[in-house]
Amino acid sequence: MEVSLEGVRVERDGRVLLDVPSLLLRGGRTTAILGPNGSGKTTLFRVISGLDRPSAGRVLIGGLPVDVSRAAYVFQEQVFLRRSVRDNLELGLQLRAIDPAERRRRMEGAARLFGITHLMDRRADRLSGGEGRRVSLARALCLRAPLVLLDEPLEGLDRPTYSRLLHELPHLLAAFDATRIIVTHNPDEALRLAQDLVVLVDGKVHASGEKRDVATNPREPEVAEALGYFVVIQDGRGFAIPPDALRFGPGAPEFMMDVDEVIDLVATTEIAGRIGDVWVQIELPATTVKPARGDRIGLHADRVYELR
Amino acid sequence: MTELFGTDSRFVAIVLRTLVVSGTATTMAVFIGFPLGYGIARRSFRGRTLLLGFINTGMGMPPVVVGLVVWLMLVRSGPFGDLDLIYTRTAMILAQFLIATPIVVGFTTASLQALPPRLADLLSVLGAGRVRTMLILAREARLGLAATIMAAFGAIVSEVGASMVVGGNLERSTRVLTTAIVTETSRGEMDRALVLGLILLGLTFIVSLALTIVQQRR
Numbered sequence: 001m002e003v004s005l006e007g008v009r010v011e012r013d014g015r016v017l018l019d020v021p022s023l024l025l026r027g028g029r030t031t032a033i034l035g036p037n038g039s040g041k042t043t044l045f046r047v048i049s050g051l052d053r054p055s056a057g058r059v060l061i062g063g064l065p066v067d068v069s070r071a072a073y074v075f076q077e078q079v080f081l082r083r084s085v086r087d088n089l090e091l092g093l094q095l096r097a098i099d100p101a102e103r104r105r106r107m108e109g110a111a112r113l114f115g116i117t118h119l120m121d122r123r124a125d126r127l128s129g130g131e132g133r134r135v136s137l138a139r140a141l142c143l144r145a146p147l148v149l150l151d152e153p154l155e156g157l158d159r160p161t162y163s164r165l166l167h168e169l170p171h172l173l174a175a176f177d178a179t180r181i182i183v184t185h186n187p188d189e190a191l192r193l194a195q196d197l198v199v200l201v202d203g204k205v206h207a208s209g210e211k212r213d214v215a216t217n218p219r220e221p222e223v224a225e226a227l228g229y230f231v232v233i234q235d236g237r238g239f240a241i242p243p244d245a246l247r248f249g250p251g252a253p254e255f256m257m258d259v260d261e262v263i264d265l266v267a268t269t270e271i272a273g274r275i276g277d278v279w280v281q282i283e284l285p286a287t288t289v290k291p292a293r294g295d296r297i298g299l300h301a302d303r304v305y306e307l308r
Numbered sequence: 309m310t311e312l313f314g315t316d317s318r319f320v321a322i323v324l325r326t327l328v329v330s331g332t333a334t335t336m337a338v339f340i341g342f343p344l345g346y347g348i349a350r351r352s353f354r355g356r357t358l359l360l361g362f363i364n365t366g367m368g369m370p371p372v373v374v375g376l377v378v379w380l381m382l383v384r385s386g387p388f389g390d391l392d393l394i395y396t397r398t399a400m401i402l403a404q405f406l407i408a409t410p411i412v413v414g415f416t417t418a419s420l421q422a423l424p425p426r427l428a429d430l431l432s433v434l435g436a437g438r439v440r441t442m443l444i445l446a447r448e449a450r451l452g453l454a455a456t457i458m459a460a461f462g463a464i465v466s467e468v469g470a471s472m473v474v475g476g477n478l479e480r481s482t483r484v485l486t487t488a489i490v491t492e493t494s495r496g497e498m499d500r501a502l503v504l505g506l507i508l509l510g511l512t513f514i515v516s517l518a519l520t521i522v523q524q525r526r
Contacts, residue, residue: 068432077425079426092435
């Protein structure tokens with residue numbers, strides 16, 4: 001079920017928060033809406049979800065006006081009724097008039113899939129971060145809605161839980177036949193979880209399409225920065241460099257870096273400094289010869305994208 | 309008891325009258341105050357903070373001042389004098405309603421605002437309509453809402469100023485427990501005053517206990 005936005009504009013107190021003349025999110029896929037804080041991601045999420053109405057334009061889901069009953073949501077905050085996990089899972093199904101036998105079947109299926117069977121009788125509002133996140137996902141996905149919206153679904157989790165869910169989430173989402181939209185400020189999450197990317201900066205869509213196309217052709221500095229690339233100006237030309245593409249070693253250097261910090265991370269060494277005015281950091285294997293603070297070192301880049 | 313109050317029926321009438329007047333005023337305040345508090349908690353609008361400031365001031369308004377204002381409205385020469393309500397139980401209910409309503413609105417707003425901010429959004433996206441959302445939120449906030457009713461009932465059942473001013477403390481029609489205590493004290497009948505005071509305390513305790521049971525039910 002595709003999602004299309006036509007002439008959508010959201011204004012508040014005379015300020016334009018969102019201005020999307022046209023955007024199409026393909027059905028049956030996972031699209032990540034990526035952008036820095038304050039870029040209008042949550043506003044776009046609320047408009048697509050039908051929680052807020054745009055000041056102008058319209059949102060169509062499968063060609064029909066947006067309707068909350070055809071979508072399921074996972075909020076950034078963990079929001080539960082002060083009741084058991086079972087009651088929390090059941091509430092949405094009950095409100096959507098699913099019959100009791102089907103409700104039980106779906107709840108048990110979702111509980112098994114998300115590994116929360118043992119939590120069903122616990123108070124949902126007293127769960128740990130990771131448990132709560134699984135319950136939120138199960139609650140949304142057992143609705144079997146054709147559109148699933150996830151707002152920063154991994155925000156605030158501790159590191160082990162985050163890593164585990166980051167790897168599990170694509171498989172869990174794929175188990176449901178739905179169009180998935182994930183809002184995130186984290187490019188790594190966006191690339192891992194989504195097939196398509198929409199880059200939103202200052203309320204405007206700067207790039208959209210398949211993630212490979214967007215990630216390998218950032219074109220604009222705003223898009224490159226949202227993707228987490230270093231944006232470097234050299235000889236009057238702009239370059240976007242993915243952080244993992246920068247290398248320190250022998251050979252003719254492409255970029256010169258002034259080293260500000262050398263941080264020993266035991267297994268690796270982090271070098272932080274500047275290429276021109278742009279702050280960059282790279283990680284070196286612990287065995288590599290380490291530069292010192294104040295050194296000027298030459299770097300190579302495996303991948304560099306020239307900006308317009 | 310018969311020895312203290314002459315006949316049981318007079319005494320029972322005072323207790324019943326107290327319950328009817330304060331119970332009715334509390335019920336009315338809840339019916340008006342809950343939706344108002346819900347609206348203020350859920351919506352943002354221009355002047356909201358100022359309105360909450362007025363409501364919070366109203367929560368601490370001296371009952372005797374409310375009584376005076378109601379008296380000025382209802383007295384024969386006042387704007388609503390033709391209604392002939394002064395020195396009636398209706399006037400007392402009206403005054404107590406005005407005392408209780410800011411308490412109900414203020415506490416309801418605070419109770420609902422203490423819920424997770426996105427809970428209403430969640431209910432909305434799960435498919436709850438407006439009324440269902442309100443009922444589920446009220447259930448979630450039941451600890452605070454039950455405390456709201458207790459605070460409102462407690463405030464008006466124990467007030468004496470407004471009841472005295474607008475009710476007139478007429479023995480067979482507007483005398484309630486608090487005004488009866490004042491009367492007995494002024495007559496030097498301390499035993500009677502003390503018994504009435506204990507009954508008032510007991511009454512407040514029973515109502516509060518009933519609400520506490522509802523509040524703490526899992």
